[in-house]
Amino acid sequence: MTIINDRLLKALRLEPVDRPPVWLMRQAGRYLPEYLQVRAEAGSFMDLCRNAELASEVAMQPLRRYPLDASILFSDILTIPDAMGLGLQFVSGEGPVFERPVKTLRDIEKLPSPDVHDELGYVMDVVRAMRVKIGQDLPIIGFSGSPWTLACYMLEGQGTRDFATARSWLWRAPQALQQLLDKLVITVTDYLAAQAEAGVDVLMLFDTWGGLLSEAHYRKFSLQPMANIIAQLKSRHGCSLPVILFSKGCHTQIDEMLKSGCAGLGVDWRISIDAALRQAGGRVAVQGNLDPTALLAEPAAIRQIATEQFAAAVSQPGFIFNLGHGIMPQVPPDNVSCLLDTVHALSARQ
Numbered sequence: 001m002t003i004i005n006d007r008l009l010k011a012l013r014l015e016p017v018d019r020p021p022v023w024l025m026r027q028a029g030r031y032l033p034e035y036l037q038v039r040a041e042a043g044s045f046m047d048l049c050r051n052a053e054l055a056s057e058v059a060m061q062p063l064r065r066y067p068l069d070a071s072i073l074f075s076d077i078l079t080i081p082d083a084m085g086l087g088l089q090f091v092s093g094e095g096p097v098f099e100r101p102v103k104t105l106r107d108i109e110k111l112p113s114p115d116v117h118d119e120l121g122y123v124m125d126v127v128r129a130m131r132v133k134i135g136q137d138l139p140i141i142g143f144s145g146s147p148w149t150l151a152c153y154m155l156e157g158q159g160t161r162d163f164a165t166a167r168s169w170l171w172r173a174p175q176a177l178q179q180l181l182d183k184l185v186i187t188v189t190d191y192l193a194a195q196a197e198a199g200v201d202v203l204m205l206f207d208t209w210g211g212l213l214s215e216a217h218y219r220k221f222s223l224q225p226m227a228n229i230i231a232q233l234k235s236r237h238g239c240s241l242p243v244i245l246f247s248k249g250c251h252t253q254i255d256e257m258l259k260s261g262c263a264g265l266g267v268d269w270r271i272s273i274d275a276a277l278r279q280a281g282g283r284v285a286v287q288g289n290l291d292p293t294a295l296l297a298e299p300a301a302i303r304q305i306a307t308e309q310f311a312a313a314v315s316q317p318g319f320i321f322n323l324g325h326g327i328m329p330q331v332p333p334d335n336v337s338c339l340l341d342t343v344h345a346l347s348a349r350q
């Protein structure tokens with residue numbers, strides 16, 4: 001079945017588009033009052049993720065408000081460690097916390113490789129419910145955390161400023177860390193393949209904490225496992241959906257990322273969008289990269305930033321307009337309208 005609005009798919013194939021596709025990381029979430037209402041109805045965030053009807057509803061909310069060119073699965077990256085038995089809880093004001101973090105080599109050896117259809121079937125139910133609501137109008141982006149970023153939370157037990165405990169494994173027990181990453185490669189690959197089977201059109205790897213690593217460690221412990229996933233999606237599952245690789249804070253590694261087999265690179269605001277596009281050199285698409293704090297500015301400033309960003313990127317193939325990280329909960333929804341209206345007005349003038 002073909003997708004009617006195929007700008008994102010075309011950009012990922014580096015084909016010409018009438019205007020750049022636009023979507024926003026965390027486009028569904030706490031900045032929308034209607035999201036908060038549905039979350040309250042569901043009980044907790046994880047209850048919401050496990051309820052296909054309500055999760056697909058919150059995925060639709062930004063599409064009703066804004067002219068977006070893609071939807072994204074409503075779920076979280078931490079569903080995998082939860083399915084491995086770590087006991088995920090979202091403590092209000094503190095973010096995710098695991099009841100049973102990974103503390104020893106023995107813990108890694110004991111970690112089960114979950115059957116994603118059994119343990120994470122509720123995620124695939126959300127994909128199918130989204131497809132019913134979206135029809136063929138827009139592509140759906142499925143996603144997973146990268147093995148390294150998942151390992152960060154699993155070893156740390158929660159989000160921290162510098163993930164010092166997780167990083168200490170790089171030096172104290174690199175082989176055990178590698179064993180953990182190898183296990184995660186298998187589960188992430190199965191998980192993404194199951195999302196593809198359930199009907200997503202694009203896959204994205206969120207490597208939020210790749211930027212905590214040295215260049216050499218990034219290549220070995222973050223990028224290589226992601227490249228393995230991309231290769232195994234094809235070889236083990238025959239899945240050839242385009243994969244967007246987003247390693248936050250890693251723009252110095254773009255040349256290395258180009259070898260991963262990805263179709264698109266997500267970049268944050270530390271690099272200018274035209275420099276990122278130039279470095280990608282028409283070999284992969286580039287998605288990004290407005291600083292999400294720009295959405296806290298006055299409308300006139302938002303219009304100016306969007307105009308500059310757009311002018312710098314629009315003429316290059318494979319540009320996907322997005323933020324460099326997720327929308328923050330304190331962003332006024334009208335500011336998101338202002339940003340998207342500006343981008344669309346600029347597109348119309350092309």
Ligand code: CP3
Nearest residue numbers: 025026027028029045072073074075076077095206208326
């Ligand atoms: O709209 C979308 O982008 C789709 C849904 C989505 C969520 N999380 C929903 C969510 C996606 C793609 C994610 C990815 C995710 N989750 C990442 C990678 C991207 C990134 O933002 O860096 C990470 C690191 C997580 C882990 C996570 N989930 C944290 C640290 C938190 C708490 C604080 C925060 O950043 O919001 C969450 C909770 C979460 N995930 C919420 C949502 C809508 C808020 C939960 C709530 O309603 O209280």
